[in-house]
Amino acid sequence: MTNTLPAQTYPKARRIRFRFDQRASNDKYFVENDMVYSHFVAGMSGGFPAGEESFIRSVRRVADRITDPHLRKRVTGFVGQEAMHGQEHRKLNDKLVELGYPIAWLDSEKAKARMLAIEERIPPEVHLAMTAAAEHYTAVLAERVLGSDEIQQIPGDPEVWNLLNWHALEELEHKSVAFDVFRAVGGTEGTRIGVMLAMYSLTLPLTYLSLALAVVRDDTARRQPVRVAREAYRLFTGPVFRGLMPELAKYLRPGFHPDDIDTSGLLSRWQRELFGNDGVLVDHLK
Ligand SMILES: [Fe+2]
Ligand SMILES: [Fe+2]
Numbered sequence: 109m110t111n112t113l114p115a116q117t118y119p120k121a122r123r124i125r126f127r128f129d130q131r132a133s134n135d136k137y138f139v140e141n142d143m144v145y146s147h148f149v150a151g152m153s154g155g156f157p158a159g160e161e162s163f164i165r166s167v168r169r170v171a172d173r174i175t176d177p178h179l180r181k182r183v184t185g186f187v188g189q190e191a192m193h194g195q196e197h198r199k200l201n202d203k204l205v206e207l208g209y210p211i212a213w214l215d216s217e218k219a220k221a222r223m224l225a226i227e228e229r230i231p232p233e234v235h236l237a238m239t240a241a242a243e244h245y246t247a248v249l250a251e252r253v254l255g256s257d258e259i260q261q262i263p264g265d266p267e268v269w270n271l272l273n274w275h276a277l278e279e280l281e282h283k284s285v286a287f288d289v290f291r292a293v294g295g296t297e298g299t300r301i302g303v304m305l306a307m308y309s310l311t312l313p314l315t316y317l318s319l320a321l322a323v324v325r326d327d328t329a330r331r332q333p334v335r336v337a338r339e340a341y342r343l344f345t346g347p348v349f350r351g352l353m354p355e356l357a358k359y360l361r362p363g364f365h366p367d368d369i370d371t372s373g374l375l376s377r378w379q380r381e382l383f384g385n386d387g388v389l390v391d392h393l394k
Pocket of ligand 2: 190243282
């Protein structure tokens with residue numbers, strides 16, 4: 109097994125600030141002037157703050173059962189990073205709502221109440237298994253975003269790119285924390301794989317459905333069905349989705365651990381590029 113981080117290091121929450129109000133343009137379709145792609149990225153960003161709060165609650169529910177001091181420190185880093193992600197994505201999401209993206213409901217009080225009610229009804233191990241599985245999704249996507257020149261070359265708002273690259277980097281830094289907490293509190297392979305199977309089977313239907321609903325509510329997109337079809341085809345055969353399902357399925361293998369996928373090279377390269385001496389985002393740190 110390859111460890112992506114030396115045992116004594118912990119994910120560290122960076123205090124950072126993005127500046128979406130200084131955006132050069134107010135183009136609604138901020139990813140490559142592509143309606144479907146932009147709705148896809150907006151939908152993901154819209155879902156992050158509430159999702160990440162649920163991840164944090166899932167590890168806090170079992171915090172008193174984590175006895176290993178090293179794992180406790182990693183949990184602190186994980187919670188700090190996810191809280192910061194939610195905070196910065198909310199700023200982008202406010203702009204996206206202003207631009208007309210139908211994402212506000214994802215972070216609404218009503219959605220939160222519904223989520224809390226579900227969490228109350230499921231055992232802590234299942235809640236954690238959902239987080240660990242979701243963290244595999246974010247790690248796989250992060251590896252794609254940071255590792256693919258094809259994705260990095262997609263024209264888009266520079267500050268949105270900065271946010272996505274920072275988020276992707278930290279997802280790789282803490283990719284195994286929830287997983288290790290799940291194991292430490294006695295989560296079984298049956299629960300882990302069963303929860304992932306359920307999420308895996310819903311991935312594409314839910315992605316299609318949420319994108320379709322967003323596009324249907326967009327007047328400009330609704331008037332251009334041929335363009336929408338072309339863009340949707342391009343998205344689902346492009347570098348984000350190409351080969352994605354087999355990569356997600358690696359998690360279903362009994363005995364799988366997130367560190368089996370070696371992302372250490374990507375991590376050190378992007379830690380240097382974003383936060384090294386001349387790092388692109390050093391001026392964003394508070
Ligand atoms: Fe995150
Ligand atoms: Fe995460």
